[in-house]
Amino acid sequence: MGALGRFFKDINRNKAMLIMVLPATLWFIFFSYLPMAGMVIAFKEYRYSRDGFLASIIESKWVGLQNFKFLFSTNDAYIITRNTVVYNIFFIVIGLVLAVAMAIILAELANKRLAKVYQTGMFLPYFLSWVIVGYFVFSFLSLDRGVVNQITGWFGIDPINWYSDPTYWPIIIVVVFLWKSVGYNSVIYLAAIMGIDKSLYEAAMIDGANKWQQIRNITIPMLTPLITILTLLAIGKIFYADFGLFYQVPRDSGTLYSVTNVIDTYVYRGLKSTGEIGMSTAAGLYQSLIGFILVITSNGIVRKFNKDNALF
Amino acid sequence: MSAGTTKSRDFHRLTPVWNIAFHTVAGFFALLCVFPFLFVTILSFTDEATLAKNGYQLIPEKWSVEAYAYLFKAGDQLLRSYGVTIAVTVIGTVIGVVCMALFAYAISRKSFKYRNFFAFMAFFTMLFNGGLVPTYIVVTQLLGLKDSIWALILPLAVNAFYIMILRTFFSTMVPDAIIESGRIDGSGEFGIFFKLVLPLSLPGLATIALFSTLGYWNDWFNALLYINTPDLVPLQSMLMRIENSMQFILQNAQNTSLSVGVLQSMPQDTSRMAMVVLATGPIVLAYPFFQRYFVQGLTVGAVKE
Amino acid sequence: MSKKKRSLTTALLLMLAMSLVLSACGGGKSQSSEGTAEKPVELIWYTIGTPQKDVDKVMAEVSKYTAEKIGVAVKMKMIDWGDYSQKLQVMTASGEPVDIMFTSSWAFDYVQNARKGAFMQVDDLLKEHGQDIIKTLDPAFLEGSKVDGHNYGIPANKELPAQEVWRFNKQYLDKYNLDMNSVTTLESLEPLLKTIKEKEPNIYPFALDKNQMPYVPYDYVIEKLPMAVKLDTQDYKVVNILETPEMIQALKTMHKYYKAGYIPTEAATLDSMTDVQSSGRWFADRATTQPFATNLWSASYGYPVVSTPASQATIYNWSVMGSMQAISANSKYPEKAMEFLNLLNTDPVLRNMVDSGIEGVHYKKVSDNVMENLDESKNYDMPTFSLGNVMLTYLNTTDPANKWEEFKKFNDTGVPAPLLGFNFDTSKVTTEIASVQNVREEYWAALMTGTVDPDTYLARANEKFKAAGLDKIMAEAQRQVDEWRAANK
Numbered sequence A: 001m002g003a004l005g006r007f008f009k010d011i012n013r014n015k016a017m018l019i020m021v022l023p024a025t026l027w028f029i030f031f032s033y034l035p036m037a038g039m040v041i042a043f044k045e046y047r048y049s050r051d052g053f054l055a056s057i058i059e060s061k062w063v064g065l066q067n068f069k070f071l072f073s074t075n076d077a078y079i080i081t082r083n084t085v086v087y088n089i090f091f092i093v094i095g096l097v098l099a100v101a102m103a104i105i106l107a108e109l110a111n112k113r114l115a116k117v118y119q120t121g122m123f124l125p126y127f128l129s130w131v132i133v134g135y136f137v138f139s140f141l142s143l144d145r146g147v148v149n150q151i152t153g154w155f156g157i158d159p160i161n162w163y164s165d166p167t168y169w170p171i172i173i174v175v176v177f178l179w180k181s182v183g184y185n186s187v188i189y190l191a192a193i194m195g196i197d198k199s200l201y202e203a204a205m206i207d208g209a210n211k212w213q214q215i216r217n218i219t220i221p222m223l224t225p226l227i228t229i230l231t232l233l234a235i236g237k238i239f240y241a242d243f244g245l246f247y248q249v250p251r252d253s254g255t256l257y258s259v260t261n262v263i264d265t266y267v268y269r270g271l272k273s274t275g276e277i278g279m280s281t282a283a284g285l286y287q288s289l290i291g292f293i294l295v296i297t298s299n300g301i302v303r304k305f306n307k308d309n310a311l312f
Numbered sequence B: 001m002s003a004g005t006t007k008s009r010d011f012h013r014l015t016p017v018w019n020i021a022f023h024t025v026a027g028f029f030a031l032l033c034v035f036p037f038l039f040v041t042i043l044s045f046t047d048e049a050t051l052a053k054n055g056y057q058l059i060p061e062k063w064s065v066e067a068y069a070y071l072f073k074a075g076d077q078l079l080r081s082y083g084v085t086i087a088v089t090v091i092g093t094v095i096g097v098v099c100m101a102l103f104a105y106a107i108s109r110k111s112f113k114y115r116n117f118f119a120f121m122a123f124f125t126m127l128f129n130g131g132l133v134p135t136y137i138v139v140t141q142l143l144g145l146k147d148s149i150w151a152l153i154l155p156l157a158v159n160a161f162y163i164m165i166l167r168t169f170f171s172t173m174v175p176d177a178i179i180e181s182g183r184i185d186g187s188g189e190f191g192i193f194f195k196l197v198l199p200l201s202l203p204g205l206a207t208i209a210l211f212s213t214l215g216y217w218n219d220w221f222n223a224l225l226y227i228n229t230p231d232l233v234p235l236q237s238m239l240m241r242i243e244n245s246m247q248f249i250l251q252n253a254q255n256t257s258l259s260v261g262v263l264q265s266m267p268q269d270t271s272r273m274a275m276v277v278l279a280t281g282p283i284v285l286a287y288p289f290f291q292r293y294f295v296q297g298l299t300v301g302a303v304k305e
Numbered sequence C: 001m002s003k004k005k006r007s008l009t010t011a012l013l014l015m016l017a018m019s020l021v022l023s024a025c026g027g028g029k030s031q032s033s034e035g036t037a038e039k040p041v042e043l044i045w046y047t048i049g050t051p052q053k054d055v056d057k058v059m060a061e062v063s064k065y066t067a068e069k070i071g072v073a074v075k076m077k078m079i080d081w082g083d084y085s086q087k088l089q090v091m092t093a094s095g096e097p098v099d100i101m102f103t104s105s106w107a108f109d110y111v112q113n114a115r116k117g118a119f120m121q122v123d124d125l126l127k128e129h130g131q132d133i134i135k136t137l138d139p140a141f142l143e144g145s146k147v148d149g150h151n152y153g154i155p156a157n158k159e160l161p162a163q164e165v166w167r168f169n170k171q172y173l174d175k176y177n178l179d180m181n182s183v184t185t186l187e188s189l190e191p192l193l194k195t196i197k198e199k200e201p202n203i204y205p206f207a208l209d210k211n212q213m214p215y216v217p218y219d220y221v222i223e224k225l226p227m228a229v230k231l232d233t234q235d236y237k238v239v240n241i242l243e244t245p246e247m248i249q250a251l252k253t254m255h256k257y258y259k260a261g262y263i264p265t266e267a268a269t270l271d272s273m274t275d276v277q278s279s280g281r282w283f284a285d286r287a288t289t290q291p292f293a294t295n296l297w298s299a300s301y302g303y304p305v306v307s308t309p310a311s312q313a314t315i316y317n318w319s320v321m322g323s324m325q326a327i328s329a330n331s332k333y334p335e336k337a338m339e340f341l342n343l344l345n346t347d348p349v350l351r352n353m354v355d356s357g358i359e360g361v362h363y364k365k366v367s368d369n370v371m372e373n374l375d376e377s378k379n380y381d382m383p384t385f386s387l388g389n390v391m392l393t394y395l396n397t398t399d400p401a402n403k404w405e406e407f408k409k410f411n412d413t414g415v416p417a418p419l420l421g422f423n424f425d426t427s428k429v430t431t432e433i434a435s436v437q438n439v440r441e442e443y444w445a446a447l448m449t450g451t452v453d454p455d456t457y458l459a460r461a462n463e464k465f466k467a468a469g470l471d472k473i474m475a476e477a478q479r480q481v482d483e484w485r486a487a488n489k
Helices: A002-013 A015-043 A053-059 A066-073 A076-108 A112-127 A130-141 A147-154 A166-194 A198-206 A211-236 A243-247 A254-260 A263-274 A277-305 B003-010 B016-044 B048-054 B066-074 B076-108 B115-127 B132-142 B150-156 B160-173 B176-184 B189-200 B202-217 B221-226 B235-244 B247-251 B260-265 B268-303 C002-026 C055-070 C084-093 C110-116 C123-129 C131-136 C139-144 C170-175 C187-199 C245-260 C274-279 C293-301 C334-346 C348-356 C375-379 C403-413 C426-448 C454-467 C470-487
Strands: C041-048 C072-079 C100-103 C163-169 C204-206 C218-220 C227-230 C282-289 C305-309 C324-327 C363-367 C370-373
Touching: A002 A015, A015 A053, A015 A066, A015 A277, A015 B076, A015 B115, A015 B132, A015 B150, A015 B189, A066 A076, A066 A277, A066 C426, A076 A112, A076 A166, A076 A211, A076 A254, A076 A263, A076 B016, A112 A166, A112 B016, A112 B202, A112 B268, A130 A147, A130 A166, A130 A243, A130 B016, A130 B235, A130 B268, A166 A211, A166 A243, A166 A254, A166 B016, A198 A211, A211 A277, A243 A263, A254 C426, A263 A277, A263 C084, A263 C426, A277 B115, A277 B132, B016 B268, B048 B268, B066 B268, B076 B115, B076 B150, B076 B160, B076 B189, B076 B202, B076 B235, B076 B268, B115 B160, B132 B150, B132 B221, B132 C084, B150 B202, B150 B221, B160 B202, B176 B189, B189 B202, B221 B235, B235 B268, C041 C084, C041 C334, C055 C072, C055 C334, C055 C348, C072 C084, C072 C334, C084 C100, C084 C110, C100 C334, C110 C324, C110 C426, C123 C131, C123 C334, C131 C334, C163 C170, C163 C293, C170 C305, C187 C204, C187 C245, C187 C282, C227 C470, C245 C426, C245 C454, C282 C293, C282 C305, C293 C305, C324 C334, C334 C348, C348 C370, C426 C454, C426 C470, C454 C470
Parallel strands: C041 C072, C041 C100, C204 C282
Antiparallel strands: C100 C324, C163 C282, C163 C305, C218 C227, C363 C370
């Protein structure tokens, strides 16, 4: 009784705050936690019951890890995991280097007005949806109309059937991703560079440091915390692929699956073609679990080196 | 980038050679980023027959505004989709930002007893989600949102990741002293939040609002799941539908005088490009405006480092 | 401290549980005694096709009629061709309220979903409330659409066998004086395609999209999975279709055509050819026919189309199940739904209203069973075959008077395919099927459209199919086929 009384007193004391968290909390309950209960489907052979969804779940047979088997029965699991992770590693590493380099370049440009114009241009792709990027890419890669085949044609090279030849797609995917994201990320880093205390550079000048030494010894170290946080967040999402990039841009072309199939597209197609909800839920759970482990691990590592840079 | 900044940078200016090199690199990349959009615009103004004959060309043999003329006649689906997308984006961003800001602010306050509980509740959703079907059931049956504009708005309203960003923003940018002063003035928690904290946090909120806006503007998946009525099909979803067939926009044209003949004479390929241009144009024109706030928000955020 | 935290957690959990219970209760309303002309029950009917503007308007009229007759009001919801399967899958999985839904062998798979429990078993309902259906329908339909011995849907009375034809855009046949009767096989198309390719660079000589595949005389165990039994089989041996000489030959020819530029370069990623068809920028393609189909095609495209046979008329499982209406397992009014389906399949007034809209608005009657579309019909242009008995629908002015007699004749000429009536029970090999489906998604369209060279890709595809467990599925299929044959001797 006393505990309960104290509980209500606490509630009362935190009333305003509780009201503040209420809307988003409701959202979390409805859109995250209630659906999360649906994860049991991953362990069931899901069959419909006439009494609705809940009854379907309850009445469906437990099948243990059967639904996970299809992920691992072929080397599909290996391919989609490999694609998802390797692409993401490339995105993170190359994206980071290019974005930081571009930010430094923009920061060093003397003509600030032009720098602003460049920056605006680079930022544009970030605003476009993958559907639209898909149209763009098609105008370049279409077999008989695309610009690329027209240009290679001038040099007597046979037209390439881009959408059925997986050879070049690893590069195309990475290039398209960088095209869309580098400008945006460089703006973030540029903002951080602008925030660096100018007196540091002045002191370095007086000590006779040249441009490169300034960049290496002042700019980069000052950017490190931001780089760590953004990279850490990216690692947490290393098991999640950008669905549009891997589905819209290659126009869902089957022959390209060996290099474009990622966990997200695999789950989507699995659901679409077989309608086996159990299996796609299992794949989603697999994705969540590995992602969870990765975040915890990488955060732990960062924590070891520098507690302030860690996420939690 | 004030005048003061420029001056202080002057004294360690690049050598002319490097300056030119940097300009070339940055300029080239910027051009690369804008080029596809320009290209598609050119394509949309190409003559359909020329396009079929010569393929996609940077400088077409023959120009034409036929595609736009055609869409003007038959494209009221485009207008409707615009309306849907704008409504969803505006309403969704406002709701989302308000919910997230309130939540983030509460969990950033050390005086809130249950802040760890709620912070964890949000954080956990970043890692686990229930998947497509359970979410679908909640939206359609529990909330009854099928074929409703709210099915496009609510599922994207809150994002745990943005809440985390906002929380960091509040806890670093809003000094305790300010909150204390508000309390001494006798303001309630909400008073403090709206009168003192929000004005200080505009850049952070603008950043989140931008993320939200983009998320809504570019979303097509929710429409695929929840929307049947053509009247509620948003822009991106419409663009996806016409990728394979222009039937969709013709089907929904109000202009009933369109006959089979019109369908046959339609400049299909260029109309498609024109749709892309019309669907992208406004956001391309509007984004420099967003960008200003965005950079400001980030700059403030970065100062904390 | 920790105790309070726990009680808060408990409170939250309680909330969660309560909302779950609430959601469960929502659907559990029991049957009531409504369903009279004054108080009709509302049936929700999902069907396939591009949503039409006047659906609600027409359904209001339909409901007036059905309320009078059987105490039913109808709410129809149309879902576009490409989205139908996926949306219905999610809907049935989530237990959304539906009474009647379209199902078939090619969209929202009938057998698969019947086994998953999406549909209500209608054996008894048919006997009680659907006697007229049993009387009207060619018995082959109800017999052929049984799953594990039970009926789960009402097939539309239409053409029973499937016959493939080569279709031609007549304009170009005439222009270059080409003879379509010389075309009997895929190979014999070549000279015609060649002419068109040379003389008409802006049209597609051989129009096909990613859903097409060359015709080979085999009966597939499951649509589009590479296992089949030869049409004239004696031993009912299940073979890998990609290893049969016919398919290898066909794929080589397709690749030759692709390289020669006869086939659209993007065929393997094209979802549909409707744009090309509506603009008339094609010369030849392949399609499944029915009596007087060329009239239909010519009318809907707006220019003349002609055709010549590409195969025998054969009755397959998939042609029998080409268009069905099923009652949802969670329907609150299964009897009423069956009464409605009964009326739909036997009452010309209702059937034509559903098909062509409101008389005087969307169409006008020319004589007793002939009608003409009015301008407004573009706001209510329904796919006739997907809405029940087509033999009740009014003829168009261009249709011959003996259209439905020809249909019946056509149905009589159909030769049953070897696996007609056999339904593969996939429950023992679901994992393998899912994997094989994934392999198929990867290779099928590219191979079938000739986009890739079968010499290299066939071997690769077969290897992956085997790794995914195709052999195990085939062995299981073989076992079931043998059992089925023994039982049906």
